[in-house]
Amino acid sequence: MSNFKELKSYQTGDMVIHYWIDEKNIVGMSINPSKIDHETASRRINLNDEHTVKPLHDVFKVDFPACTLENLVQIKIVGDIHPTGFSGGTSMRNSASTEDLKFKNQNLSIAGEKHTITTELEDRRGISAFHYLCYWPNRPFIEVFTEIVNGSRSTISLEMVSSFSLGGISPFQQDEAIGKYNLHRFSSTWSAEGRHESLPIESLNLEKSWNGHGVRSLRFGQIGSMPVKHYFPFAALEDKQYEVFWGAQIAHPGSWQLEVYRKTDMLNMSGGLADREFGHWKKDLQPGSSLETPKAILSCCLGDIQNLTERMVRYQEFIHPPRPESEEDLPIIFNDWCTTWGYPSEKNILKLADRLENSEVKYLVMDDGWFNDRPGVQQGLGDWQISETIYPNGFANLCDTLREKGFTPGVWFELECCTEGSLMFDNTEHLIHRDGKVLQYGTRRFLDFRDPWVHEYLYEKVILMLKENKILYIKTDYNDSIGLGCDSPDSLGEGLREHLSAVQDFYRRMRLEIPELVVEICSSGGHRLEPSWMALSSMGGFSDSHEGLDIPIIAANTQMMIPARQNQVWAVLREEDSLSRLHYSLSATFFGRMCLSGDIHELNKPQMDTVKKAMKMYQDVKGAIREGFSRRYGTTLLSYTHPTGYQAIVRTNDKKDEAFVVVHSFRNSPSAVSVPLEAENWEIAGFYMEKHLSVSADKNALFISGLKDFNGLIVSLKSKNHV
Incomplete structure (x- = not known):
């Protein structure tokens, strides 16, 4: 962002938070992985010499910017001028209400481990926007929210206000970076929660217009009192060349929106309450009154989407109030x-x-x-x-x-x-x-x-x-x-x-x-x-899928969005179930909290022994469920209800001295699979599986052979250095 002046930067863990300011006193915000923060590119300033733009520039003698700084608070007040760029009905970002908010001051306060950066903006009417960014050193996430205070003499009607607005993506690219960005979302519908989608931004029609005038916007979310009925309130942008991810999640029980926005080279992402156009939201603020937005959770990292979602889930674990004593043992x-x-x-x-x-x-x-x-x-x-x-x-x-x-x-x-x-x-x-x-x-x-x-x-x-x-x-x-x-x-x-x-x-x-x-x-x-x-x-x-073949797939999805210890997964046990089917069903519950239902009182002794062995294995590995991280491997799945291939999840405790692997085979499964392990010092401590299966560990992989369609198994691992 060489054409913007840095206002201030802050280091937290492996992230650097940058605040930028331009000649109009607009303040923007970006986040970078600290490891490559020094690699930010020198951006092109304008498009004046582009062959599609030069004739306009030569005639009208105006500059066509290649990048602009966008305000870290996005608001729209009824009666103010709407944004330009053909954005009506598409986006309410960058209205006159937003452009009028100018930087006033910024300060850092510290209370225990919590650091809060407060950035105050104000317009000429006395309306203030307080942008709060909270971080905890060495934690892999930040929390952002906005407070709007009506310091004017008149009632105002808000029709859009962001919880966060993150700009400058990607700071490592000099231009519009064709083919280098993906958008990641997790779609959701009844009994099919959390399907991961990754799409190039060009396929979403977010490619910059030829002269940077027309707004490109993807505004999506959920309307109503089921906030995860269409999408999880999560989005991530990926710079594929530098393997950087920027993610945002909204903490709100009702209508929410996320928006990926572009006018120039840079991508911007914002979100919070669903606005008037998208969620029929408008709120009056009397003089002296205020509104605080829902919290947004942000993070940035090198790696892949699983690295990012793990960081976001850590926030939920961190802010959770004390649990009932009975919950400590994950019953x-x-x-x-x-x-x-x-x-x-x-x-x-x-x-x-x-x-x-x-x-x-x-x-x-x-x-x-x-x-x-x-x-x-x-x-x-x-x-x-x-x-x-x-x-x-x-x-x-x-x-x-x-x-x-x-x-x-x-x-x-x-x-x-x-x-x-x-x-x-x-x-x-x-x-x-x-x-x-x-x-x-x-x-x-x-x-x-x-x-x-x-x-x-x-x-x-x-x-x-x-x-x-x-x-x-x-x-x-x-x-x-x-x-x-x-x-x-x-x-x-x-x-x-x-x-x-x-x-x-x-x-x-x-x-x-x-x-x-x-x-x-x-x-x-x-x-x-x-x-x-x-x-x-x-x-x-986790879902209303009670007896489907898709249960392990959905449960692995939802474990990417909420802590495993809160991810209650069903195993419905039927009198007619084969031992193979029981293994398949029960193994899925290891993606979180084991919840049984069905004909438990009708099971015969071999069936009941299979259930008891699963419960015993659950006790052995629940420490990693309580506190740990997961990695997913296997076949790219198209159909959930008729899955093919296989899926493997490696769950490792935070000390990295215990782990377990959950494997499910589907239709047309390979007979043998190799599951990567992040370290080379693991040994097999136990397993829950059928007799026709065999497992072994060698260096940094776990090998499973003898797989048939629709098997489920658990392998527990301990570090060879484990005491």
Whole structure:
């Protein structure tokens, strides 16, 4: 960035944070890997001599810049001039509101390990933008958010504000760098979460226009209250020549957006709340009032996409508040959903408890239906009255019996919704409205958490119920999205933001009232696997794929987006399952938290022995699940439901003295595979596999032979220097 002046730089771990300023007092920000920070290129200043541009330059005597500095805070205020470059409906970046924000000051404050760089910008009306960048020395991530303060004398209406804006990509390229950039995203849909996509920016039509006038923008995200229903709130840009990755993740429970933007040689990336064009969001700020954006997590590194995602996941581990003591040992879960299918009666639950007693299972969760008098799925949600017929000895007595058998009882709630058949369904004054009408998707309506009555109602129905029955595990499900928002004086999008903020306040209240409560976040499986929800939970349900061949693929995907210790993965065990199928299913749970379901009480002795061996192996390797990092190898997979080839995951603990390898073969699998190991001093400590398989370790690889289609196996490793 030779045509910009450096304002300040800061070193944190293996990253250098640069702040730049231009002659207009615009401030931008970039991040580089410190190892190659000195290799930044001297950029071309303008395009004046380009054959497509020179005629215009010669006639109009104006410069056509090759690179421009873009503000580290992007905002748009109603009434200000919209940006140019054919950006209407495509991008709200670089409006007059943004251009008017000029540098005022910057300072660094330190509180313990946390360093906060505060950059203050101000416009001529007195509107201030405070850009906060927080870093912890030797941590591989930074946290960024923005606060807008209305210091003017008039009410303003925000219609876009970024949590972060990262520019200057790539500082190692002199020009537009054709063919050298990729964009990485993780798409998500029901029962197919976290598919990694990597595309050249040219194929996304992000190539610079011939004279740098037309805006190139890719704005994407998710609208509604399921923040991971379309994409994970994550994006990364890659400079393939220098093997550098820049990544960003948004921590927000509602509508969000990320945007890759280009006018000149450099790529820019920003994100935060979904703006007015994309998410129907607008918010009024009275004089003296302020708005703080969701947090954004940023990182930059050399290597590959897995190096980057590991760094981002470390942030989630770092900021997580203290967990319940029971969680330190990563207990195994049994959930009755795929056993009783919505009818967890006393008889059904005790069958399971009798079979699981004295096993490694500690959490026994009663899923949907514990409140219903008859079998059924998601009937009458919202009243939360304990069934009077399916517990002949009382529900509290059943919970006591489970505790006597060594289990922590758990129950399922979908506490944010109500369905037909409940009294709450017709209690419309306390439900979400849009355009003055009760909002309903399918059979679901939504409680309005901005209403204090709702909090007190759920305090009685949820928190007191948990306390009275001494239940220390709650699975909170959420099975439809509010969509673009709900009624609010400001906008539908702001109504959604306010509502979801209040929802998360109730989750905090649950933990405050019951400190040892284990909270499992589920949203039709994995639709809430983002940092703000993960910070409120012990675990997240990885997917609603309960019995598919795709489970190990999806579970490996989600492990790249959330900590493994929070990645709850299902193994549904069936009476008709072969031992090979049991190995396949159970091996997938090693990508995170083992959760069993199905016909456990009907399994024969060889089948049950196979399950017990898996649970024993899980105990042996859970230290690396709790604290470690993963590397994925294998075949590039096209179909998830009909996969071919194989997949191998190497999970190593943080001390790098213990590891384990999870291998799954699919259709047309090779009979033998070699899995790379990052060190050369590993020895095999144990394995969980069928007899026709054989494994060996040699230098820096693990060899598996004898593979057939749809095998699953675990190999544990220890360093030869391990004491």
